[in-house]
Amino acid sequence: LRQQVNFSFTEPRFLGRDLRAGFDLYSYRYNFSDVASYDTSSTGAGVRFGFPLTINSSMSTRYTLRQDQVIVDASLGVPGREQVPTGLGQQRGSSVPSLGGYSFRLDRRNDPIRPTRGYYIDLVQDIAGIGGDVHYVRTELDGGWYWGFTRDFVLSVTGGIGYNEGWNGDSIRISDRFYKGGNTFRGFENAGIGPRDTLYGDSLGGKFYAIGTIEMTVPTFLPEQYGIKAAVFTDFGTLGLLDRDAKVDPTTNLPLTTVRDDLGLRASVGISIFWKSPMGPLRFDLSQVLVREDYDKTETFRSSTATRF
Numbered sequence: 001l002r003q004q005v006n007f008s009f010t011e012p013r014f015l016g017r018d019l020r021a022g023f024d025l026y027s028y029r030y031n032f033s034d035v036a037s038y039d040t041s042s043t044g045a046g047v048r049f050g051f052p053l054t055i056n057s058s059m060s061t062r063y064t065l066r067q068d069q070v071i072v073d074a075s076l077g078v079p080g081r082e083q084v085p086t087g088l089g090q091q092r093g094s095s096v097p098s099l100g101g102y103s104f105r106l107d108r109r110n111d112p113i114r115p116t117r118g119y120y121i122d123l124v125q126d127i128a129g130i131g132g133d134v135h136y137v138r139t140e141l142d143g144g145w146y147w148g149f150t151r152d153f154v155l156s157v158t159g160g161i162g163y164n165e166g167w168n169g170d171s172i173r174i175s176d177r178f179y180k181g182g183n184t185f186r187g188f189e190n191a192g193i194g195p196r197d198t199l200y201g202d203s204l205g206g207k208f209y210a211i212g213t214i215e216m217t218v219p220t221f222l223p224e225q226y227g228i229k230a231a232v233f234t235d236f237g238t239l240g241l242l243d244r245d246a247k248v249d250p251t252t253n254l255p256l257t258t259v260r261d262d263l264g265l266r267a268s269v270g271i272s273i274f275w276k277s278p279m280g281p282l283r284f285d286l287s288q289v290l291v292r293e294d295y296d297k298t299e300t301f302r303s304s305t306a307t308r309f
Contacts, residue, residue: 001030001031001034001190002028002029002030002031003028003029003031004026004027004028004029005026005027006024006025006026006027006028007024007025007026008022008023008024008025008026009022009023010022014049018051018052019049019050019051020048020049020050020051020060021047021048021049021050022047022048023045023046023047023048024045024046024047024048024064025044025045026042026043026044026045027041027042027043027044028041028042028043029041029042032191032203034190036191036201036202036203036204037072037200037202038070038071038072038091038092038174038202039070039071040068040069040070040071040174040175041068041069041071042066042067042068042069042175043066043067044064044065044066044067045064045065045066046062046063046064046065046066047062047063048060048061048062048063049061049062056106056107056108057104057105057106057107058104058105059102059103059104059105060102060103061100061101061102062100062101062102062103063099063100063101063130064097064098064099064100064101065096065097065098065131065132066096066097067094067095067096068094068095068096068097068134068173068175068176069093069094069095070091070092070093070173070174070175071092072091072092091173091174091175095132095133095134095173095175096132096133096134097128097132097134097176098128098129098130098131098132098134099126099127099128099129099130099132099134100126100127100130101124101125101126101127101138102124102125103122103123103124103125104121104122104123105120105121105122105123106120106121107120108120109146115146115154115156116146116147116148116151116154117146117147117148118145118146119143119144119145119146120143120144121141121142121143122140122141122142122143123139123140123141124139124140124141124142125137125138125139125140126138128176129167129168134170134173134176135166135167135168135169135170136164136165136166136167136170136172136176137164137165137167138162138163138164138176139162139163139164140160140161140162141160141161141162142158142159142160143158143159143160144156144157144158144159145157145158152217152218152219153216153217153218153219154216154217155214155215155216156213156214156215156216157212157213157214158212158213158215159210159211159212159213159237160209160210160211160212161209161210161211162178162208162209162210163207163208164176164177164178164207164208165207166243171243171244171245171246172207172243174204174205174246177204177205177206177207178194178205178206178207178208178209178239179191179194179203179205179239180192180193180194180209180211180237180239181193181297182302182304183302183304184211185211185235185237185266185268186233186235186268186270186272186285186287186302187235187268187269187270187287187288187289187298187299187300188266188268188289188292188296188297188298188299189297189298189299191203191205191297192296192297192298192299193238193239193266193292193293193296194206194209194239194240195239195240195242195246195259195260195261196259196260196295196296197256197258197259197260198258198259198260198295199258200258203297204242204246204259204261206239206240206241206242206261207240207241207242207243208239208240208241208263209237209238209239209240210237210238211235211236211237211238211239212235212236212237213233213234213235213236214233214234215231215232215233215234215272216231216232216233217229217230217231218230218231218232227275227276227277228273228274228275228276229273229274230271230272230273230274231271231272231274232269232270232271232272233269233270233271233272234267234268234269234270235267235268236265236266236267236268236291237265237266238263238264238265238266239263240261240262240263241261241263242259242261246259247259247261260293260295262293264291264293265291266289266291266292266293266296267289267290267291268287268288268289268290269287269288269290270285270286270287270288271285271286272284272285272286273285273286280305281305282303282304282305283303283304283305284301284302284303285301285302285303285304286300286301287299287300287301287302288300
């Protein structure tokens with residue numbers, strides 16, 4: 001699904017002070033052939049600085065210059081036209097985002113990996129248009145709250161909201177939209193929720209999302225040395241809001257009836273198994289979708305690496 005080359009360097013005591021400075025060089029290519037009729041690639045470089053504000057809060061700033069490319073499946077091309085029926089034709093090609101941004105983090109958890117008390121808040125905002133040929137303001141807010149009743153029973157409520165709006169007359173390109181599903185919304189495939197061209201099954205992404213999770217860790221009654229833990233969860237939220245030009249035929253300016261963009265509620269429940277295996281921490285999710293749109297792509301089982309244990 002993803003090919004990447006990434007080189008990063010960070011100096012944790014820049015100029016001998018409590019200031020983190022670093023740079024990144026990267027090249028990515030995402031293969032969306034399972035969920036859409038296009039691939040995307042991105043090659044760029046960035047610099048970043050981070051510093052503490054208080055004992056529990058920190059802030060970072062960054063600047064990135066990159067080249068993005070949208071590669072549309074030629075099999076969908078209409079003879080004699082540059083567009084494809086979904087409007088992907090006007091998305092194909094290269095763009096050069098030049099963006100600056102900042103992040104703010106407040107973390108009052110008692111443990112950053114396995115918290116049983118406390119909360120955290122993350123605010124991330126990027127502004128594209130400092131040069132380049134892409135203009136948008138992208139804002140995301142995430143947070144979580146944790147309460148441990150016992151060592152085995154820990155309740156967490158986490159969630160996030162994001163919005164990306166173009167300026168200077170720009171619409172949000174398909175490579176800059178939000179995609180949710182898989183590990184970010186269990187019970188749905190990667191890019192399984194949100195706007196979709198139902199004729200070709202293409203996931204189109206969205207400008208807005210709001211997703212929440214309520215999770216409770218539960219005992220497995222297995223010996224500690226097995227390294228197996230479990231949790232029950234419910235995920236709920238929505239994704240959508242396309243610009244008008246993404247929902248009309250570029251040759252006739254008429255609405256594309258096959259493009260669905262509904263900010264409907266989605267919800268799922270399930271159980272997650274965490275295993276501290278010899279290959280590293282793994283996670284297995286068994287899910288049941290409760291609420292969905294008829295064009296969403298669902299799944300009942302997913303295995304992945306665990307981000308925490």
